[in-house]
Amino acid sequence: MPTRYVVEPVTRIEGHAKITCIVGDDGQVQQARFHVVEFRGFEKFCEGRHFSEMPTLTERICGICPVSHHLASAKAIDILADSKPTSTAYLLRELMHMGQMTQSHGMHFFHLAGPDLIMGPDADPAIRNVVGVIQANPELAVRAVQLRKWGQEIIAAIGGRKVHPNVAVPGGMAAGISRDVGNALLAEAPRHLETVLIGIDLLLAWVKNNLDVVKRFAVFPSYYGGLVDPHGALELYDGNWRLTDPRGRVAVDQYDVQRYLDIVGEHVESWTTLKFPYYLEAGYPDGCYRVGPLGRLNNSSYLKTPRAQEEFEKWKSFCNADGVQEATLFYHYARLIETIFCIERAQLILSGDEVYGSDIMAATPGRLKPRGVGVIEAPRGTLWHDYTIDENGALTNVNLIVSTGQNNPAMCKSVEMVANTFLSGNTITEGMLNRLEMAIRAHDPCLSCSTHAIGQMPMVVEVVTEDGTVLDRAVRG
Amino acid sequence: MTILVIGYGNPSRMDDGVGWYVIDQLHRRWGLPPLELLSEPAADGSDTCRLGPHSVRCVWLQQLDLDTADLVAAADRLLLVDAHLDGEEIAVIEVEPRPVLGPVTHVVTPAALLALAEATYGRAPRTTLYTARGERFDFAAGLSPEVQTRADALVRAVLDEVEAPVCTS
Structure with a gap:
């Protein structure tokens, strides 16, 4: 009889997630399901409101990436209002977005993913956390906090908060x-670029020492x-x-984002x-696509800033014969390369004159268009409004359409592959738990931003048969 | 003594806004602007008020995050105000540093925040979490009637903690 393994790590009212691994009699994981309760009620809640409210409303979806929602929404209402932003406004928005990407990517790598890499996947969870990272490398930890703050200062400098x-x-x-x-922001940029490069050195040293793991870990x-x-x-x-x-x-x-549903x-x-x-033409599930840092770098011909391009070329040396990087753990490297790109773009924008211009709002002609699609690359991937x-x-x-949803098939596949490698009989091992976390965390899913509740979020893993008999159970957190 | 009061939650999700409500009530009582007139806490701490021998500062956030650690480390006493899902209508919990972060989310728990402050800045204040059980978390502003009563009780509890030493000094 197939055995079902359930991982239920989240106890919030929103963003509930659990992992179920359905295992056949041969002990192999037949299918892994990463369940996410997506709260579609927000879309319904918006209906009937005036479109101009949307940038303010939609950013309340998330406390981690509100700028992405704010700007994707702004792009959609530009179209509805038939009003193209001035070049200064365009740069202000892009600069704010670079701040958002930098703070989000910085936090993810150094504080959320860093413990997996610095402490190793088999380290005790009691030390495999951000505090463990701080104790192992206090100077880098402080630099990482400063990097995140810099990104947030860019957001606050433009958006007031x-x-x-x-x-x-x-x-x-x-x-x-x-100006x-x-x-002041510009003066700090070189130090933060240096911090990201330290992160890359750390990551590549880990990759070098764990190449066999990287090559076997959710590569598809x-x-x-x-x-x-x-x-x-x-x-x-x-x-x-673009889709690769x-x-x-x-x-x-060069597909027009307004027609994405085609x-x-x-x-x-x-x-x-x-x-x-x-992707409709390839059908489901073959046409599932990955978004976010790994998806974007596999999808891009080059990067427009010099240091990021240099690192992108190094990234290419790790790709397969088709020039594609399939390894899930390379999300981390891609994330750091994008952070370099963001810092360099911010430097470029801040060094010019145009962003300081006074012409920040275009005239609105007063006629409305019936439909507008705003798209932005949020830290976790393409975000459609x-x-x-x-x-x-x-x-x-x-x-x-949020990026975590687009990465859902990839997260399921990653979990399936990791579980197949590390599941031992009907016993849930620490090693399996750690690696399931690593596989999901690499995608940096944003599941729980709209609201929260107190209490530690436990990770509960249960081994149950299809008739519900619990064979094994493990709790973490 | 430097006392920091942090109310956190999403005021656009009804009862999840308990923390913000409490901070707003404290502001009004102490002659500070109501939250609806403010964008976010003053970056330079200029919104700190003196209550007898104490410096008290109120901060409101959508969620605790890593950046809050420096603020926390600078305080001698931390009071957190939040909503919860199950259990008692009102709970008062002493929080100890505990460095575990959630495996798949961006949530920073009070215990993890204290651990972070301790590890990064060498100190974490004694911390108490005041929390009310929420009943409705729909996308709307305002507390549900049941939680309104609980929220007022939390305001009183926080005031007892913050103002009592002033009365006795």
Whole structure:
């Protein structure tokens, strides 16, 4: 009889997640399910409201990446209002986004993923955490905190506050940035770039010492999606969509994001409320694609900033013969390369004159368009905001496709592969638990941002038969 | 003594906004601007108020995060205000440093925050968590009637803690 392993790590009212591994009589994991309760109620809640409220409303979805929602929403309402942002407003938004990416990526690598790498996957959970990292390398820990703060200071400098800025409006921005503030941010940038490079050294040293693990740990083919500029270079704030196939060939290029539903479908499974986006032409599940840092680098021809491009070339040396990186643990390297890109972009923007201009808001012609799709590359991957309005500007339909949903098939696949490698009979081992965490954490899923409750979130692993008999159970946290 | 009061939660999710409500009530009592007039706590700490021998500062956040550690480490006493899901209508919990982070989320628990402050800055204050059980977490502003009563009780409990030493000094 197949055996079902259940991992239930989250006890929040939203963002519930659990892992179920269904194992056959041969002891092999037949299927892994990473269940996420996606709270679709937010979209319903927005209907009937005026579209101009959306950048403020939608950023309340998340306390970790509110800027991404704010800006994706702003891009959608630019279209609804038929108002293209001025070049200064464009740069202000991009700069704020670079701040957001830097703080989010920095926090993830140094504080969330770092323990896996510095302490090792077999270390006791009591020390395999951010405090363990601090004790092992206090100077780097402080630098990492400063890196994150710098990103947040960029957000606050433009948006007035570091969390939930309310500054993007149809056709532009409600506030700009002074040159004094810009210069202060600019002065700190080299130190933060250096911090990221220290992180890369640390990561690559770990990869070198654990190459066999990296090569066996959730390595699988998929499509890869993300925004690129007209020349195929990585884009995070703007651009058109590209999809690369598992062999590294461009399957869809420069696709107008307004028409994404012509090429992307959403598969539904009975066991989760989260939909599975996929490339329609390849069908489900073959057309599932990975987003986020690994997806974006596999999808980009090059990076536009010098130090990031240098690192991107090094990244390519780790790719397979098709020039594709399939290893899940390489999400971390990709994340750090993107952080370099963000710091360099911020330096470039802050060094110019245009971002300090006073022309921050375009005129709105007063006519409305019925539908607008705003797309941005959030830290975890492509984020889509799709709004439809009536003639008075009231929202009649809202569809938000978040990056964690797009990575859901990849997370399921990663969990399945890791469980197959480390499951030992009906016994749940510490090693298996640690590595399941590592596999999920590599994707940096954002499951629990809208609200929270007190209490430690336990990770509960149960081995049960299909009739519900519990054979083994482990609790962590 | 430097006392830090942090109310956290998402005020756009009804009862999850208990922490913000308590901070707002403290502000009003102490003559500070209500939260609706403020964007976020002053970066330079200029919103600190004097209560007898104590410096008291109120901070409101959507969630605890790693950055809060330096703020916490600088305090002699920390009071946290939050909502919870199950259990008693009101709970008062002493928090000890414990460095475990959630495996798949960005949540920083009070215990992990204290551990972080201790590891990074060498100190973590004595900490008490005041929390009310929420009943409704829909996307809307305002507390449910049941939780409104609990929230007012939390305000009183925090005031007892913060203002009592002033009365006795």
